[in-house]
Amino acid sequence: MGERIITIRKRRGLLTVDFNQVTLHKGRGDTVKWKSVPSNLKYLVCFGRRTPFKYRHYGKVRPRSGRIEVTPPVGRRMGFKYSIEVGDLLLDPVIIIRD
DSSP: OOEEEEEEEEETTEEEESOSEEEEEGGGTOEEEEEEESTTOOOEEEEOSOOSSSOSEEESSSOBOOSOOOOOOTTOEEEEEEEEEETTEEEOOEEEEEO
16 A cells, blocks of 8 residues: 655745646555645645545645545546645646556
């Protein structure tokens, strides 16, 4: 099982993330952990109607995704757009789920 860490940074009024697209494999038990730099940065991760995980919202209180809850067709992938919000700054990265 692998935990992918996605680091959210705010510098000079800009919001960045180290991976704009992350591929996770359900069969390997991959998960995600969001963390911020600086560590006291308040952020909110929001999935729309579709989320690959149990919850639609993540942040400082719940930074880990837990297990993947969707099953893509064999040999196919599923994409999930989500947003990262820090104050009035917004990013729209993607998580790809493979079997």
